[in-house]
Amino acid sequence: MKVVNSEFLVKCKPLIGKLVSILSKNYEYVSVLGTDTKGKSFRVSKTGVEVNDSMLVERGFVVRIHNGVNYSEYSFNEISEDKLDSIIKNIKAKLNKVSKDISINSYEVIEEDEIKSTFLGEVKINPGEVGSDVVIKSLTEIKDAALAYSDLIVNVDVIYNTYHISKLFISNKKELEQSYVLGEGYIFSIARREEKTKYCYKSFSGIKGFEILDELKSEYKDVVDQSIRLLDAKAVEPGEYDVICDPDISGLIAHEAFGHGVEMDMFVKDRAKGVEFIGKQVASTLTTMHDGATAAKHMSSYLFDDEGTIGTDTVVIENGILKAGISDLLSAIKLGTTPTGNGKRQSFERKAYARMTNTFFEAGNNKFEDMLASIKHGYLLEGVSSGMEDPKNWGIQCIALLGREIKDGKLTGNLISPVVMTGFVPDLLNSISMVSEKVELSGAGYCGKGYKEFVKTSSGGPYIKAKVRLG
């Protein structure tokens, strides 16, 4: 079914238009982004039930103006006909008040093409129409079944988050509206034997409604089993290994290695080594990588970004050659490039930065079985714990939930956990020697820039074989 746009934003449109029109008398460029995101977060465990609004829930506005030299922004969340004057007064009084002793970077005025467009997403079972009683009952059934599975399970958390995102962007030449639904679920199982505690989790995400709970129902046993098996996991012997990365870990590598590495606001700051490597080989010829709101239909697919730029599909790496970066609008102006629709904000209260959307490696031609058979001694790495970028010096840190030992082309059943994978990005990407046939994306959780500015992204890829350092 079609997603219904925010009544609030639709109602506010004339008022926002008026605000843009009044401010345009004083400023050469004015735009307003309005957001109205609804959503619930349900968490059921052995020890309780929690119902809260989900993390992205917000309703507010951000005005961007060209102040004569560069850009200033004002975020607010109270608006009415009566309040317009005070909003305008605040913009004049509070922005561009930096001490005159400090020098300022100049930016040209944004030039826009006239566009008016609306995107309303599709959803199978609209989460807004499913009662909290039904959701809690379904999650409780999964939790009870998981807990009954083994006495070694000390707790299980089953989580379902819904997001109904609506945005409005108005400037002198643009009038854009979008509304779409995202869903995500998690199963988190904790196992304990004597003093040893281990956990396993699996996440599910996408442009999905309540139907995502079917995926949780079908996978809970695997998650519980895995958490029990992890009780026997050993620490890895530090060293270099041939590994196969599952689609989640492939996605983590894509995200940390060349996702953050080609965010073009980093080019402006001279913080990205990637700028020197455009047109050069940075990965094995088997590697092609995309990022874009239209590159895939997943957690970061939209019509326009948070600066009113229409989303695109960027080929970042093509057959091992670094082709292009991903850009917000202001970085593109500074660099003289075309914005790619990657200007995203954590919320209307935050600045827009160049951010990833749906980031993934393309599929290859290898069968998973052949990849496994090709390894004498190594590991199959599964599940994402965390990752950290280093766009300037191309270090990489990826932490996998577990590794399955491979000996003489076969899985031995032995596990290692936790698994820290570190290295130099080009070494890692150039070592990719086999790529499987199917791409899978996931996008539960949040992507930060450094340690803040959390936004929704998805990442993924096929299974890839590479040589990495584990510790």
Next chain:
Amino acid sequence: MLEKIKQILIDNKKIDGYKIVENKVEANEIFFVKKNVDMDRSKDVHHFKVTIYKDIEEDGEKYKGSATTNIHPTMSNIEIEKSINDTLFAAQYAKNPYYPLVKRVPKYKTMEASEFSKESLPYWINEVTKAVYKNDNYEKGGINSCEIFLNKVYTHIVNSEGVDAESVYYDCMVEFITTWKEAGEEIELYKCLNFSELDSEGLSKEVENMIKICREKAIAKGTPILEKTSVLFTGEAVKDLFTFYYTKSNALAVYKNESTWKIGDKIQGEDVKGDLITMTIDPFMKNSTYSASFDEDGFPLEPVTILENGVLKRYIANNRHAHYLNIEPTGTIDNIVVCGGSRNIDDLKKEPQIETGAFSDFTVDCLTGDFCGEIRLAWYFDGMNTIPVTGGSISGNINELHNQMFLSKEIQKHNNFEGPEAVKLLNVTVAGIE
């Protein structure tokens, strides 16, 4: 707006209790590239978070259901009523064991007003800028980019039991990247500082120190392959290590069976060869953005000793989880104080070891005790010489190592953490690269 929400909640006779948390934030932000302002931002936002409670009785057992929602200031009365009714409906099914709400407190301790309250936010953000850039005078390195956020936050908490708590606090965050270039490629490091009072001199020194650390990274060699060795953790990694003890001592973790720690447990084991940990939580810590005289339930806060000489004395417990464990609540306090140990840093540096300077992202898993991080900068002392090193990773498990943990006498203070400047662990795995 608060009164309007309150009246709607009171008029709804099916609601058995409520809590409203009002936050009004005024902020100024400046974004720098090198020494130039790239953008300035300002905000005025107003938020209301409403929790609705529903008492339930089944088979003679008492339960409390609850659910929380955000009420936006632009919501119409009809929207607010619908949101509250939906939240009430959810609360009936979000059924948990019963607990009483925090009762009215006649008076909370008065917190000393921040110096930030004496001038406007634009004035202070310019003062912060001056302090950040004061020592950025090196030829080969300096600040690549910097973001400064200064927030004035008004909080007002009311509940159906008469709680009515108000506060104003200031939160300044300075995030910056420093770079340095020697003969090889330019390198960079990341730092983020949070504070509620401006110590201009201290801030300038912190920035200068990061520039100097960056210089060290620029001349660092690859981390040697050491396998198991002693590691001296410094800076933020020390705070990260102690979050393990903070989390394991939390009543929520105990109630959820994520922590097995019991009052009276010797949490570092029986035969401790290193320093014993003494940890308190202090809601009134100076210059912490987390200091407050009440928590998110309106519970009045006081300092509490949690660990004393390695023994768990009390759990950190909010009102609800204290009731579940039948203990006295401490309230939620996020300021951690850890006592120094028996040796000074120079003594801790006498044996061959790795001393950490900066990680990509030092991660401590508070459930399992596993810790790890990629080394961006460390110093390797082989018994004769000390050299800066980079690359590879450090990993281990706190549970297996903390019976030989040595804490420096010297103390560091960063926002909500006051504790040893350095912590030494033995037999840590170091995956080197050379």
